[in-house]
Every structure is written in structure tokens, then in C-alpha cells.
Amino acid sequence: MSLINRLETSAADFDARLGTLLDREDAASLAIEERVREIVASVRRDGDAAVLDLTRSLDRIRCDSVAELEVPAERLRSALENLSPAPRRALEFAERRIRRYAEQQKESGWLSEDEFGNQLGQRVTPLDRVGVYVPGGRAAYPSSVLMNIVPARVAGVGEIIMVVPAPDGIINDLVLAAAALAGVDRVFTVGGAQAVAALAFGTDTIPPVDKIVGPGNAYVAGAKRQVFGRVGIDSIAGPSEVAIYTDGSLDPDWAALDLFAQAEHDELAQSILICPDTAYLDRVEAAMERLIADMPRAEIIRASLQGRGALIQCRDQAEGLSVVNRIAPEHLELAVAEPEALLPEVRHAGAIFMGHHSPEAFGDYCAGPNHVLPTSGTARFSSPLGVYDFQKRSSIIHCSQRGGQALAGPARALAEAEGLDAHARSAAVRGEPE
Amino acid sequence: MSLINRLETSAADFDARLGTLLDREDAASLAIEERVREIVASVRRDGDAAVLDLTRSLDRIRCDSVAELEVPAERLRSALENLSPAPRRALEFAERRIRRYAEQQKESGWLSEDEFGNQLGQRVTPLDRVGVYVPGGRAAYPSSVLMNIVPARVAGVGEIIMVVPAPDGIINDLVLAAAALAGVDRVFTVGGAQAVAALAFGTDTIPPVDKIVGPGNAYVAGAKRQVFGRVGIDSIAGPSEVAIYTDGSLDPDWAALDLFAQAEHDELAQSILICPDTAYLDRVEAAMERLIADMPRAEIIRASLQGRGALIQCRDQAEGLSVVNRIAPEHLELAVAEPEALLPEVRHAGAIFMGHHSPEAFGDYCAGPNHVLPTSGTARFSSPLGVYDFQKRSSIIHCSQRGGQALAGPARALAEAEGLDAHARSAAVRGEPE
Numbered sequence: 001m002s003l004i005n006r007l008e009t010s011a012a013d014f015d016a017r018l019g020t021l022l023d024r025e026d027a028a029s030l031a032i033e034e035r036v037r038e039i040v041a042s043v044r045r046d047g048d049a050a051v052l053d054l055t056r057s058l059d060r061i062r063c064d065s066v067a068e069l070e071v072p073a074e075r076l077r078s079a080l081e082n083l084s085p086a087p088r089r090a091l092e093f094a095e096r097r098i099r100r101y102a103e104q105q106k107e108s109g110w111l112s113e114d115e116f117g118n119q120l121g122q123r124v125t126p127l128d129r130v131g132v133y134v135p136g137g138r139a140a141y142p143s144s145v146l147m148n149i150v151p152a153r154v155a156g157v158g159e160i161i162m163v164v165p166a167p168d169g170i171i172n173d174l175v176l177a178a179a180a181l182a183g184v185d186r187v188f189t190v191g192g193a194q195a196v197a198a199l200a201f202g203t204d205t206i207p208p209v210d211k212i213v214g215p216g217n218a219y220v221a222g223a224k225r226q227v228f229g230r231v232g233i234d235s236i237a238g239p240s241e242v243a244i245y246t247d248g249s250l251d252p253d254w255a256a257l258d259l260f261a262q263a264e265h266d267e268l269a270q271s272i273l274i275c276p277d278t279a280y281l282d283r284v285e286a287a288m289e290r291l292i293a294d295m296p297r298a299e300i301i302r303a304s305l306q307g308r309g310a311l312i313q314c315r316d317q318a319e320g321l322s323v324v325n326r327i328a329p330e331h332l333e334l335a336v337a338e339p340e341a342l343l344p345e346v347r348h349a350g351a352i353f354m355g356h357h358s359p360e361a362f363g364d365y366c367a368g369p370n371h372v373l374p375t376s377g378t379a380r381f382s383s384p385l386g387v388y389d390f391q392k393r394s395s396i397i398h399c400s401q402r403g404g405q406a407l408a409g410p411a412r413a414l415a416e417a418e419g420l421d422a423h424a425r426s427a428a429v430r431g432e433p434e
Numbered sequence: 435m436s437l438i439n440r441l442e443t444s445a446a447d448f449d450a451r452l453g454t455l456l457d458r459e460d461a462a463s464l465a466i467e468e469r470v471r472e473i474v475a476s477v478r479r480d481g482d483a484a485v486l487d488l489t490r491s492l493d494r495i496r497c498d499s500v501a502e503l504e505v506p507a508e509r510l511r512s513a514l515e516n517l518s519p520a521p522r523r524a525l526e527f528a529e530r531r532i533r534r535y536a537e538q539q540k541e542s543g544w545l546s547e548d549e550f551g552n553q554l555g556q557r558v559t560p561l562d563r564v565g566v567y568v569p570g571g572r573a574a575y576p577s578s579v580l581m582n583i584v585p586a587r588v589a590g591v592g593e594i595i596m597v598v599p600a601p602d603g604i605i606n607d608l609v610l611a612a613a614a615l616a617g618v619d620r621v622f623t624v625g626g627a628q629a630v631a632a633l634a635f636g637t638d639t640i641p642p643v644d645k646i647v648g649p650g651n652a653y654v655a656g657a658k659r660q661v662f663g664r665v666g667i668d669s670i671a672g673p674s675e676v677a678i679y680t681d682g683s684l685d686p687d688w689a690a691l692d693l694f695a696q697a698e699h700d701e702l703a704q705s706i707l708i709c710p711d712t713a714y715l716d717r718v719e720a721a722m723e724r725l726i727a728d729m730p731r732a733e734i735i736r737a738s739l740q741g742r743g744a745l746i747q748c749r750d751q752a753e754g755l756s757v758v759n760r761i762a763p764e765h766l767e768l769a770v771a772e773p774e775a776l777l778p779e780v781r782h783a784g785a786i787f788m789g790h791h792s793p794e795a796f797g798d799y800c801a802g803p804n805h806v807l808p809t810s811g812t813a814r815f816s817s818p819l820g821v822y823d824f825q826k827r828s829s830i831i832h833c834s835q836r837g838g839q840a841l842a843g844p845a846r847a848l849a850e851a852e853g854l855d856a857h858a859r860s861a862a863v864r865g866e867p868e
Binding site: 357399400404 | 527535538544546548557559562574575576644666687688692694695699731773777781783795796797802804812817828831833845847848854858861
């Protein structure tokens with residue numbers, strides 16, 4: 001069995017085969033949904049007692065109160081201070097770049113005056129309190145801690161609460177160090193649907209938040225869906241994806257490594273490379289066959305590439321980019337000598353990596369832009385996580401007396417047309433001369 | 435029975451009573467959810483045939499194809515041209531002001547260069563195709579047509595598809611005129627969950643869209659929830675609300691009319707006025723008792739005020755504004771002489787109407803800011819509908835060779851710390867000298 005699927009846009013069954021590869025139907029298990037509903041209800045009803053109970057049984061932690069599950073500020077500080085120099089430098093380098101990029105996203109309000117002396121504007125304020133979910137156990141990613149907390153901090157969020165499961169009491173020091181560096185306010189070692197429910201409804205110990213962000217397993221995602229509306233949530237992330245468009249100028253070894261980097265996340269991750277040149281695709285496939293032997297996560301990479309990966313031969317650049325737009329990938333590499341020329345043809349992608357020296361892995365860690373990106377084709381209508389996700393807008397309408405008189409007539413006419421007489425009267429009294 | 439509830443913040447049961455009034459638990463009927471699931475599945479499976487079938491039976495329309503349900507462009511134009519001068523002027527006045535305000539919201543991208551010569555930025559592009567749901571029948575609101583279509587148009591959305599049910603073939607000419615004025619591309623007289631499903635999945639006749647916005651009944655809201663993820667949606671709107679804070683300087687008749695204007699929407703609408711002065715609250719209540727007789731929609735107003743309305747006496751301004759923040763109202767009127775002084779204390783509100791000459795009714799029609807606003811306390815974390823809802827962002831990462839060499843080390847270190855070796859390799863090869 002070959003390492004990766006080969007497709008040609010000229011084949012009669014291309015559309016169908018691509019459709020099958022891209023199929024993102026998530027058959028969210030009804031059993032999980034039901035279990036999540038029970039957990040959310042019990043935390044809502046019993047608060048701390050339910051959180052304690054679930055954490056003791058699911059994460060096998062011995063403790064007598066939720067307060068004991070809070071990580072002391074001192075522990076966060078020491079995790080950062082005790083980090084060895086190399087990872088600490090890398091973490092600080094990444095944090096600084098993520099923060100600098102985020103600062104450029106910060107939005108501010110405006111106020112303008114119309115011809116009648118009415119002031120109209122938009123006020124922008126940070127959210128009061130935000131919860132950040134961080135997965136624990138094996139998939140503990142300090143980079144995700146930075147990517148979720150830094151933009152909230154830059155937005156000016158009043159209080160940032162992080163939750164992270166610590167199965168068997170084990171917690172990753174690099175995760176705590178990243179949280180301290182990013183500026184978290186409080187950390188609780190609680191995870192799963194119970195952590196999401198506690199953040200949404202609040203308990204005696206865990207304060208309720210206004211929005212919950214951060215990745216998690218099916219229980220976490222299910223709980224976020226269920227509390228959505230009471231609190232804001234970020235998007236529900238699907239498997240990670242990369243699409244690489246190249247004219248054949250990307251070193252085949254580099255192409256192979258970029259595809260592997262995506263595929264090693266998990267078996268559902270998707271790595272696609274599109275190029276008009278069959279000979280080049282052969283060289284990439286050969287490089288993959290050669291390099292796979294060196295990969296510690298080769299088993300996951302193989303499963304991902306065979307199940308969802310593809311090398312696609314297209315007729316020309318225009319067709320290649322139309323395939324990219326159909327995919328609307330989370331990550332897009334435009335691995336050509338002059339990527340700017342292609343940019344106007346790209347309509348949908350979460351992040352666009354331009355040229356040969358911008359691998360997607362830079363974006364995961366330290367390029368600066370957020371690595372939380374729209375997956376599963378949602379780049380058609382949504383955006384990377386950013387400072388704007390932690391700010392909200394309020395409209396400002398301040399009419400002068402004269403300005404109110406100018407608006408009263410049209411408002412009244414439209415209200416009457418809609419049969420809303422109290423609206424019409426409320427508008428009309430502002431139109432009467434003093 | 436008095437017309438409206440009276441509360442005092444000093445009462446021992448104030449928190450509980452306010453909590454009961456604000457309770458927004460929407461017991462979404464399981465029966466409706468199940469029926470919506472069937473409708474969505476049948477439209478997804480059978481496309482036009484299902485849409486035709488459902489429209490014939492639910493809206494009692496005789497037709498032989500979905501194509502017949504499209505409103506011809508000529509019909510849209512003539513609806514606008516045949517409008518009598520007064521409503522046409524009012525509609526044009528409103529459209530111009532909504533457009534001008536929206537133009538100030540339009541976001542544009544940026545690109546900046548770091549110290550290593552890497553270019554980082556954010557690209558902002560409009561959505562390709564958007565669906566706008568417009569309720570039909572009695573609650574046909576041309577103002578909502580403008581409020582939903584104009585920002586999409588200003589954002590530069592490629593194609594705007596409107597759906598509006600026409601029960602018994604009846605369609606409101608003012609709605610068509612507003613759609614024509616706002617610049618809609620195509621209109622189908624299809625409604626309910628079947629319209630939402632058709633827009634989300636596409637049929638042979640109705641093209642699939644990337645995002646669906648606009649208000650609707652429980653079936654429409656349920657369908658939007660179910661297709662969310664495949665397409666974007668705006669928020670699910672709850673009942674409309676106003677909170678008025680006044681020091682007692684707002685004419686009691688005006689206060690009464692502003693409360694009525696909110697209450698007349700429907701029985702679940704919420705009208706709350708907060709003031710430290712009991713005597714003033716008595717005067718407002720007396721004005722309401724007197725003016726209610728004139729109101730054509732008195733029955734709805736009474737039900738709304740008795741069920742969910744309140745005059746609240748607070749101790750002082752600071753406490754009054756803390757009640758406002760707890761409510762996080764969709765609409766807030768700051769009916770005081772110098773509202774600017776209060777603004778810093780307001781943390782959550784969808785739209786803020788400043789002073790005595792800015793009734794909420796202006797915001798519904800022609801002030802300029804959007805009347806689609808966060809309800810049910812969601813102003814804590816969400817924003818008015820705006821141009822930004824029809825734009826999306828993509829991150830841009832363009833490393834120079836030297837810049838890539840600078841990022842390679844830290845990216846590799848963090849990838850290794852996370853145990854992602856292919857990421858580390860993909861980064862590392864960019865760090866090697868040529």
C-alpha cells in the first residue's frame with residue numbers, strides 16, 4: 001500500500017474522490033452527548049460537590065475540596081523560574097511574538113457626528129472574565145496555552161481562568177510555565193465537561209466566565225456546544241489540515257516534512273499537496289518513503305496520510321488554486337517563488353504561509369499569528385482566534401435635540417408601516433418642537 | 435393588578451426577584467427540534483423536491499418547481515418604484531444612514547515586517563455568498579431587511595440570497611422594496627426550517643451559502659442551530675429588551691412610551707426602568723396607566739409589562755448602573771442630562787442610547803447602527819450585527835530566508851518539548867544555512 005493517495009483533477013472521478021477525502025461529517029456520538037448532558041446538569045445543580053466528585057473519579061485525584069484543586073500562584077511562578085534556559089528562551093521568544101502580533105489586532109472604538117449633530121459610534125470593551133481550557137495528559141501543549149491566553153490578555157480581559165485536567169495528579173510543568181508567562185490569573189486542575197460546566201455556571205469556588213476558549217476532547221467539545229448561548233465559545237475545532245500549493249520549486253524533502261508535520265498530529269489530520277507537475281509529485285512521494293523511517297510518530301503519520309492525505313496533480317495554477325478554495329484549508333502553504341502573485345486568487349484559508357521559508361510549523365509556535373484557526377472548511381466564513389474574540393462592541397447613539405427632530409419623522413413613518421404604534425409615538429414625541 | 439412590577443434594590447428578596455424576571459431559560463421544545471431534524475434531513479437528501487413539497491403544504495402555495503418560487507428581479511424593482519413617496523423617502527433615509535454607519539465598520543488588512551525581515555499580517559476578505567432569512571406573514575419588517583442586507587453589501591459579499599415565506603402566496607411589498615433598495619441579488623419565497631436547510635446544503639435551484647443571518651421563529655432558530663458549523667450563523671435572537679436608567683430627568687410620558695415601544699414587540703419582550711427616585715417612578719407608572727388606553731397593541735403591552743417588565747428603585751446611580759451591568763441589556767437608554775459621565779460605568783449593553791432625545795425606536799429604524807443586537811445577557815460577550823460579520827480574516831506569514839533561520843531554533847525547541855518531531859524537522863531544515 002502506498003504511503004499517500006494520488007489524485008488527478010483530470011480523472012472523471014476526481015470530484016467524488018476529493019469529496020470523500022474532505023468529508024468532515026462528525027458523527028458526534030449520542031452516548032457522549034447524553035453523558036455530557038448529565039455532567040453539565042449535575043455541575044449546574046450541585047456545584048463544587050459535583051466537580052469534586054467527578055474529578056476524584058475521572059482523574060483519580062485525592063482531595064477534599066475544589067479549593068485544593070487550584071494551583072497556587074507560587075507554583076505557577078516557580079514552574080516558570082525553574083525552567084531550563086533553552087525552553088525558557090524559546091517560550092519567551094514565542095510569547096513576545098504572539099503578543100506583538102496580537103497588539104496589532106486590538107480594535108478601538110470610534111465616534112462620528114452626522115449632519116444633524118447626532119453622535120454615532122462604536123464602543124469597544126474587553127470581556128470581564130474568560131475561561132481557557134487546556135488539555136492535560138499526553139497532549140499537553142504549552143504553545144496552545146500561549147495562543148489562547150495572550151490575545152485575551154492583550155484585549156484587556158479582566159480575569160483569565162485556566163482549567164487543565166491533571167490525571168493522577170500529573171501536570172506538565174511547561175504548561176504551567178507558559179500560563180505564568182502569558183499572564184493567567186487563576187488555574188484549576190479540573191478537566192472534561194465538568195470543567196466547562198463549572199466555568200459556564202460558576203460554583204462556590206470556580207467563578208463563572210463570559211466566554212470559554214481552547215481545544216479539548218469530544219466531552220469538552222460537547223459541553224462547549226451545550227453551554228453556548230449562556231457563555232460565548234470559540235469554534236469547535238476539527239482535525240488539523242494543511243494544503244500546500246507548489247509549482248514544483250519547493251525542495252521535495254521539505255515538502256515531505258511539511259506534510260508529515262501535519263499528519264503527525266493524529267490519524268484524522270489532513271495533508272494535501274497540489275502541483276501541476278507529476279514528476280515533482282513522484283519526487284515528493286519518494287522523499288516521503290525515504291524520510292518516514294526517521295519519524296518517531298511514523299505510525300500516526302502513515303494512518304493519517306493513507307486515510308486522508310493526497311498528492312493532487314492539477315492541470316495548471318488556476319485549477320490548483322480553485323482546488324485550494326474548495327478545500328478552504330486551515331493552513332495553506334503557497335510554496336512558489338513569488339507567492340504574492342497568487343494571493344488574489346486565494347479566497348479561503350485560515351493562515352497563508354508564503355514562499356519556501358514559511359513552514360506551517362512556524363505558525364504553530366512562534367511566527368506570531370495565532371495557531372487557533374478555522375478547520376473543516378469553516379475558513380469560508382470564520383477567522384483565526386484573535387484579540388477581537390475577547391473584545392465586544394456596543395453601538396453609541398447620542399441624538400441632539402435638533403438631530404432627534406430630524407430622525408423622528410422617518411422613524412415614525414417606518415414604525416407605522418410595520419404596525420408598531422408605540423414605536424411611532426416614542427419617536428414622534430422627540431420630533432415635537434419644545 | 436398593576437400594569438408593571440415594582441422592585442426595590444433595598445428589599446431582601448431583590449436579587450431573587452430580579453433573577454426570576456431575567457430568567458431566560460429557553461425550554462426549546464424537543465418536539466420542534468425533532469421536526470426540524472426531519473426537515474433538514476429531507477431537504478439535504480431530496481433538495482428541490484423536499485423544498486417544493488414542504489412549501490406547498492406549509493405555506494399553501496401552488497407551484498410546480500422551486501424556480502417558480504424565485505421572485506423575478508423585475509418584481510423587486512417594481513415594488514420599490516411603486517412605493518408611495520412618504521414610505522419610500524423614509525426607507526431611503528434609513529438605508530442611507532445604515533449604509534454610512536456600516537461603511538465606518540469596514541475592516542481592512544495590514545502587513546508589518548519584523549526585525550528579521552519576515553512579513554506578518556492579516557488579510558480581510560468578504561464572504562462569497564450569504565443567506566438572509568426574513569420572516570413573512572404578519573411580522574414582516576422592512577427595517578430588518580435593511581439591517582441584515584446593508585452590512586453584507588458594504589462588506590462586499592459576492593452574492594446575497596434572501597428567503598422569505600409567502601404564506602398563501604401573500605408577500606409584503608415593503609419587504610420586497612427594502613430588499614431591492616438594500617441590493618439583494620436573489621429572493622426565494624421559501625421559509626421555515628426548509629429555507630435554512632436549502633441555504634446550508636444548496637439544492638439544484640437554491641445555491642448553498644457560507645453564512646445565514648436573520649431572525650425567525652422556533653423552527654428557523656432550531657434549523658440555524660443544526661446547520662451551524664457547515665455554515666456560519668448570526669446569534670440566535672431571544673426576546674427584545676430595553677433597560678432605561680434615568681435620574682428622573684426624562685419626561686415621564688416619554689419614559690412610558692419608550693417602555694411601551696419595547697413591550698409591544700411580544701409578550702416576552704422586557705422593559706425595565708431604573709431610577710433612585712420613588713416619586714419619579716410613581717409618575718412614570720401613572721403616565722403608563724394613562725397612556726396605555728391609546729395603544730392599539732395594549733393587550734400585548736400589558737402582558738409583557740406584567741410578566742417581564744419592572745420599575746426598579748435603586749439607592750443611587752452607582753447601584754443603578756450595577757443593576758444595568760447585571761442585566762447586560764440589548765438596548766440601554768441613559769436618560770440623564772450628561773450621559774457621557776455614566777458611560778465608563780457601563781460594561782455590557784448591545785446599544786447605548788444617550789440622553790433624552792435618543793429613544794430606542796430611532797435605533798430600530800434609522801439612527802444608523804444595526805438593530806440586530808445581542809439579547810438575553812449575551813452583550814457580556816457579543817456584539818451588534820455588523821460589516822465584520824460578513825468579512826473574515828486570514829493570517830499572512832511570509833518569512834525571508836534569514837527570517838526563517840531566526841524562527842527555526844525556537845520553533846524546533848518548542849516542537850521537541852511537545853514531542854512533535856516532524857514539526858521540529860520541518861522547522862529545522864529552514865534553519866540550515868544554504
